[in-house]
Amino acid sequence: xxxxxxxxxxxxxxxxxxxxxxxxxxxxxxxxxxxxxxxxxxxxxxxxxxxxxxxxxxxxxxxxxxxxxxxxxxxxxxxxxxxxxxxxxxxxxxxxxxxxxxxxxxxxxxxxxx
Amino acid sequence: xxxxxxxxxxxxxxxxxxxxxxxxxxxxxxxxxxxxxxxxxxxxxxxxxxxxxxxxxxxxxxxxxxxxxxxxxxxxxxxxxxxxxxxxxxxxxxxxxxxxxxxxxxxxxxx
Numbered sequence: 001x002x003x004x005x006x007x008x009x010x011x012x013x014x015x016x017x018x019x020x021x022x023x024x025x026x027x028x029x030x031x032x033x034x035x036x037x038x039x040x041x042x043x044x045x046x047x048x049x050x051x052x053x054x055x056x057x058x059x060x061x062x063x064x065x066x067x068x069x070x071x072x073x074x075x076x077x078x079x080x081x082x083x084x085x086x087x088x089x090x091x092x093x094x095x096x097x098x099x100x101x102x103x104x105x106x107x108x109x110x111x112x113x114x
Numbered sequence: 115x116x117x118x119x120x121x122x123x124x125x126x127x128x129x130x131x132x133x134x135x136x137x138x139x140x141x142x143x144x145x146x147x148x149x150x151x152x153x154x155x156x157x158x159x160x161x162x163x164x165x166x167x168x169x170x171x172x173x174x175x176x177x178x179x180x181x182x183x184x185x186x187x188x189x190x191x192x193x194x195x196x197x198x199x200x201x202x203x204x205x206x207x208x209x210x211x212x213x214x215x216x217x218x219x220x221x222x223x224x225x
Contacts, residue, residue, distance in 0.1 A: 031211060040122075042201050042215030043158065056212065091157060095211055100146035102203075103213055105157040 002026060004106035006092050012112045013082055020078045021109045025094030032075050033103060034067055035091040036060070043091055049075060082113045115140050120202050120216035127223055131192050135219045137185045137202030146205040147178055149187050151198045152218065158201055161187075192223045 005024040013019050025032050030051050035043035046065070047057045051072040064082075069075040079086055089110050093103035120137045127133045139147075147164035162169065164176040164185050175188040185202055199218040206212040 033212065035215075040217070042118075042217045045206075045212055045214065048212055093213075099211065100163075100205065101211060102146075102148050102160045102163060103211070104160065107157050110155075 004092055004094055004104055006090075006106035006109050008109055009107060010110045010112075012114060015084060015113055016081055018078065018080045019082060019111065020076055021090055021092075021111075022074060022076050023092030023106060024074045025092070026096075026104060027073075029094035029096050029104075030072070031095045031097070031103075032069055033093045033095075034075070034077050035093065035105075037089045037091055037108075038087075046077075046090075079111075082111075084113045087111055087113045116216075117141060117206075117214045118202055118204050118216040120219050122217055122219060124220040124222050127192055127221070129192060129194060129223055129225055131223075132188065132190045133192055133221060134189075135187045135200055135202075135221075137187075137216055139183050139185070139202075139204045139214075141204070141206070142180075142183060144204045144206070146211070147176075147185050148203040148213070149174075149176060149185075150201040150203055150215075152201055153198050158215075161200070189221075192221075194223050194225070197221055197223045 032049045034046040037043045049069040064080045089108045093105045095103040149161040150158040151161045152158045168177045173190045177186045201218045202216040
């Protein structure tokens with residue numbers, strides 16, 4: 001499978017716990033994005049990497065959220081001290097170099113904080 | 115004002131009907147435009163890019179009006195399998211190719 005891969009697909013956690021998600025982009029794509037989607041809404045941009053550099057972080061992302069892409073390949077998104085409001089689908093996408101290229105999404109990680 | 119606005123629907127149409135969705139965007143500097151399709155509890159998937167001259171892919175036609183800052187998607191001869199949410203997507207100017215999504219328009223094609 002050469003698409004974007006995300007793990008785990010589902011995560012149920014207790015409030016206050018830390019969680020980490022992983023995203024493996026399409027291999028030749030240098031750009032990687034994290035989005036969050038809640039019911040009835042379109043995906044909301046969280047953060048973006050070009051190679052290993054994190055170039056932008058949304059104001060939606062509180063200090064409890066951190067993302068890394070250490071070698072410019074896979075990326076991790078960590079949420080510390082989870083809150084019920086963090087329950088959402090976390091989507092990773094990647095895109096190739098160039099202007100105006102579309103992004104391709106993984107199947108997402110559905111987080112439920114109880 | 116939202117950066118990308120869409121009528122959420124739902125649009126309920128009979129099989130074989132033609133249906134059109136519109137979308138408006140606020141940033142006149144936006145340069146790339148797309149329609150994505152999202153099935154229930156699935157990830158968004160690229161349906162088609164939208165070009166200034168308009169473009170067609172089978173039963174689907176996309177149009178861009180830069181002066182009015184709106185994008186449209188026309189689906190002809192709709193099928194039951196077209197039932198999904200259609201997301202209007204605009205790139206964020208300033209580099210990085212970051213995408214801004216509308217909330218989506220829900221389409222239900224019925225027998």
